[in-house]
Amino acid sequence: MSTDSPIVEEVRKRRCELSERFGHDLRAYYEHLREVQANHQSRVVDQITVVRSRRVENEGKTRR
Numbered sequence: 610m611s612t613d614s615p616i617v618e619e620v621r622k623r624r625c626e627l628s629e630r631f632g633h634d635l636r637a638y639y640e641h642l643r644e645v646q647a648n649h650q651s652r653v654v655d656q657i658t659v660v661r662s663r664r665v666e667n668e669g670k671t672r673r
Contacts (some may be wrong), residue, residue, distance in 0.1 A: 614619075631637040646653055 627638065631641065
């Protein structure tokens with residue numbers, strides 16, 4: 610028997626609330642998210658840049 614953690618229960622509760630808020634319409638929720646994104650463009654990350662750490666670079670130099 611498995612019991613769900615309080616975090617899992619909270620996520621499920623929020624999911625149900627969001628679904629009800631938008632009439633169980635995924636398109637309506639999507640449109641809402643696009644509007645929020647447009648209103649907060651400075652907070653949107655459009656590309657992830659991976660930067661190698663110096664530790665990784667130094668390990669490559671010491672290994673032969």
